[in-house]
Amino acid sequence: MRRSIMAALLASFVFLAAMAPPALAADHNAVFTLGQTTYVVDGAAQQMDAAPFLQQPQNRAFVPLRYLAYALGVPQTGVTWIQSSQTAVLAMSNTTVVLTANSRTYYVNGQAEQMDTAPVLKNGRLYLPARYVAEAFGYSVSWDQSSQSVIISSGAGSSGGSSNTTASSSSGGGSSSTSQTSGYYNLQIVPVPSFAQVGQAVQLEVTVTGANNLAASGVTVTMAANSGSVQLSPSTITTNADGQGVFTATDASAQTVTFTATIPNSYTTATASVQWNAPAATGNYTVNLSASAVTATEGQPVVFTVTVDSSAVTPAAGLGVTVSDTSTNVLLSAGSLVTNAQGQAFFTAADPSPETVTFSAIPAGGGSSQ
16 A cells, blocks of 8 residues: 655655665674675675775775665665755664765754764765764674775674774774873764754764773863854863763854864864854745655655745755644654755655655744745
8 A cells, every 4th residue: 555645845756665675684784895896784795886995084984875875774765865965865764864975964863963074976976984874773883904894783793882984993882981181082073953043052062082982081171162252151071971071052143153172281173163044034934845755655764855945044054943744643753853054954754554644844933835
């Protein structure tokens, strides 16, 4: 049986039933090897039209995103490429991951996350380190130096940690922490969200790791902004047992602000940017809602794209959007979204029942839905 999906602006093609690509079984893994156009899922070789490569100067192993998604169990219909914004949307069950070429910011169920390097387009394929996407779907990643391979694990065979796929060394996983007061650190800032309206608070989530990629607790981190209009609290934090700490920032001006985190008495710094936008007047938003399919099989996730423009800001970045539907059976990946730099946000919906469902997206402050 099939169900019909109605959105304000419908896409022009229909979801057809398709065989799912090979997915990871419990306690098994997937392996991508540098320079090879064959990848292995649970011992079975699969072909691809692209090969992982070593990205310089980061010295990182980059894998083709589409085949990485297939290896994680994302169905072919759950992989959407939006050419206009060079954005990839991956949807499986209740998880939606959105990545854009040349942008370190990606979104998991509408929440902004930060990569330490940006995806790149090469010969028509989007590549990136496997860790960010794999962890979003509940897997772990490790690097095997001897075979030059990226290994993705799930179930009992998982290392349970987040390992960088840095090709020069093998980093261990795990959620253990180490207390360090000096030496090598890796510092990362993730602004949540990275686009906001003037006056909206943004959390700057800081993570510090030390030797063997273990969380570094008890480390002092300071934060500074390149704008005097930013209110930042606190100015200094000490990392917790997970090597993490949170700063909060607000800005009364419409501008892009660069934040710099520093570990005193070391050479370790990290930067991240947040764009604050002036909100448009109430009722001046125009919302377009499109679906990747007009019909879908029961339980099959459909990707929706929300695009917001306004008379004051086009596109309307950093705007909150509320999503709703007319069914009690629909499973939404997120009910509250924040638009990205292109004024877009993404969510997925799946319905286990055969029925017609109408979806709506309403921006903060109201507006028209088309």
